[in-house]
Amino acid sequence: MKHPTRKGQAQMTETIAIIFIFFVLVxxxxxxxxxxxxxxxxxxxxxxLATKAMEITVRTLFLPELLCTKGEAEPEENCVDMAKVxxxxxxxxxxxxxxxxxxxxxxxxxxxxxxxxxxxxxxxQEVFPEAEEPIVLYDxxxxxxxxxxxxxxxxxxxxxxxxxxxxRYRFGYLKVEVYS
Amino acid sequence: xxxxxxxxxxxxxxxxxxxxxxxLFFFFIVAKQKxxxxxxxxxxxxxxxxxxxxxxxxxxxxxxxxxxxxxxxYTLFFNCEDGRSEFGFLGTSARDEDxxxxxxxxxxxxxxxxxxxSLPYKLPFKVADLLYVSSSTTKYFAWGQGEFRDEFVxxxxxxxxxxxxxxxxxxxxxxxxxxxxxxxxxxxxxLDLDGSLLRLDRLKEGELVPPGxxxxxxxxxxxxxxxxxxxxxxYFQKEGDHxxxxxxxxxxxxxxxxxxxxxxxxxxxAADEGSYECNMKKAFRRLQYVAAxxxxxxxxxxxxxxxxxxxxxxxxxxxxxxxxQILLSQLQATAVGCEQQPGRCADLVxxxxxxxxxxxxxxxxxxxxxx
Numbered sequence: 221m222k223h224p225t226r227k228g229q230a231q232m233t234e235t236i237a238i239i240f241i242f243f244v245l246v247x248x249x250x251x252x253x254x255x256x257x258x259x260x261x262x263x264x265x266x267x268x269l270a271t272k273a274m275e276i277t278v279r280t281l282f283l284p285e286l287l288c289t290k291g292e293a294e295p296e297e298n299c300v301d302m303a304k305v306x307x308x309x310x311x312x313x314x315x316x317x318x319x320x321x322x323x324x325x326x327x328x329x330x331x332x333x334x335x336x337x338x339x340x341x342x343x344x345q346e347v348f349p350e351a352e353e354p355i356v357l358y359d360x361x362x363x364x365x366x367x368x369x370x371x372x373x374x375x376x377x378x379x380x381x382x383x384x385x386x387x388r389y390r391f392g393y394l395k396v397e398v399y400s
Numbered sequence: 401x402x403x404x405x406x407x408x409x410x411x412x413x414x415x416x417x418x419x420x421x422x423x424l425f426f427f428f429i430v431a432k433q434k435x436x437x438x439x440x441x442x443x444x445x446x447x448x449x450x451x452x453x454x455x456x457x458x459x460x461x462x463x464x465x466x467x468x469x470x471x472x473x474y475t476l477f478f479n480c481e482d483g484r485s486e487f488g489f490l491g492t493s494a495r496d497e498d499x500x501x502x503x504x505x506x507x508x509x510x511x512x513x514x515x516x517x518s519l520p521y522k523l524p525f526k527v528a529d530l531l532y533v534s535s536s537t538t539k540y541f542a543w544g545q546g547e548f549r550d551e552f553v554x555x556x557x558x559x560x561x562x563x564x565x566x567x568x569x570x571x572x573x574x575x576x577x578x579x580x581x582x583x584x585x586x587x588x589x590x591l592d593l594d595g596s597l598l599r600l601d602r603l604k605e606g607e608l609v610p611p612g613x614x615x616x617x618x619x620x621x622x623x624x625x626x627x628x629x630x631x632x633x634x635y636f637q638k639e640g641d642h643x644x645x646x647x648x649x650x651x652x653x654x655x656x657x658x659x660x661x662x663x664x665x666x667x668x669x670a671a672d673e674g675s676y677e678c679n680m681k682k683a684f685r686r687l688q689y690v691a692a693x694x695x696x697x698x699x700x701x702x703x704x705x706x707x708x709x710x711x712x713x714x715x716x717x718x719x720x721x722x723x724x725q726i727l728l729s730q731l732q733a734t735a736v737g738c739e740q741q742p743g744r745c746a747d748l749v750x751x752x753x754x755x756x757x758x759x760x761x762x763x764x765x766x767x768x769x770x771x
Binding site: 242246268271274275278279281282284285287289291294295301303304306307308310311322329331332335336380381382383 | 425447450454499500520528692694701704710767
């Protein structure tokens, strides 16, 4: 058997060293790249959540299930019909589902409103003339959520009882929390 | 000497193999990165479009023009089956599905500008916003006489050059019909707004596609025809130089037939009969849920009119066979049938009319109105 020469050994060590350094550099590159990817993915997830929050807020504000109407005229924008809210509240109590019962009656309806409102929690808070207990209109918050984006929108609350000649307006805000 | 030559040759082969391996490695990374970027771009585009459609959907009665910029080279597609619609860009895998918001558009759009418009669908209260999506390269030729044609053309097209509007041109005789050309448009749709042009059983002249459109792809030339009273719609597709009627049975337009009739406008913007019925199903489903809220409201109002002075209002709201509460529960039940079988929608209109009258009666009697 022929023994390797010193020169050959040195060349071999040199080659291994070069390969080692090369792979270390590639590894550094990959590490750096994966870090960068992770950060940019997080940023993207935040952007997606913010967009989704805005979309759900817009949809909530224009829900015919909540919107104030004026006969054949244009609906009153940024206005919540408290008579409709009362119906939603009652349905929740009847069903024993504490929050957002109307929107979650049965699997079919629940899936429908999930497509519309996703993993969110929608609360109506009256602030003027009196601050009342917040009313939860829809609650489908994710149990293991990692991020939450709240959006607030000032709305008028229209109420009209049979013995009032005209409707009365109060003020409050809709809080839409979207979870991811 | 020979040993040295072999060593040098070996070194070069070694360098060559290593170089190729390294190059392949980077090529692989670049190719993978390109694939990921394209997927990401597709997803970003779809997300952006979805946001635009959400905003446009609630901007009632407002037309919006959206510059597509570099997206002009991409083809946006729409389809709808079983109450589930989707849109995306051809050539990318990104899609967006929707089971809630009715959207009426051509099957494909490729244009530098998108045009969106939404109208409230009322039966008789607002049920949903129907969103119409079209483009600057989708040309509509409006044929017909009468009030509806004038109303549609005035509402849809831009009044001045600076106004927003759909690409609509009126044609009023066969001479103009035969002169229709595609110009630089991606697709053309003929709108027969009084049913006098494209009913094959009635008019021979309407059988033929305008000569100027014969060279266009069949899929790019479509027509839609309303019957004389505007209660039914028929879809047509170009087949060579003839029109082929897509739906043998008329598709009913379920609406109160008032001005800016959202369901009728939707029929004009929908790609075909399948897409129209599929998106209308979404509205019928929403109707069940919105009517349930109004039924609860009617119950509440009725309970509020307990004393003698409120007897008339209470009577209108509940109790009698024609009361609002009963009508609302009939509306819900009929909407369920209608969602499953569009042919069973006729009663919806009748019930909605009676509800509208009862609501007007509430107003006349100084009662709190339902909507």
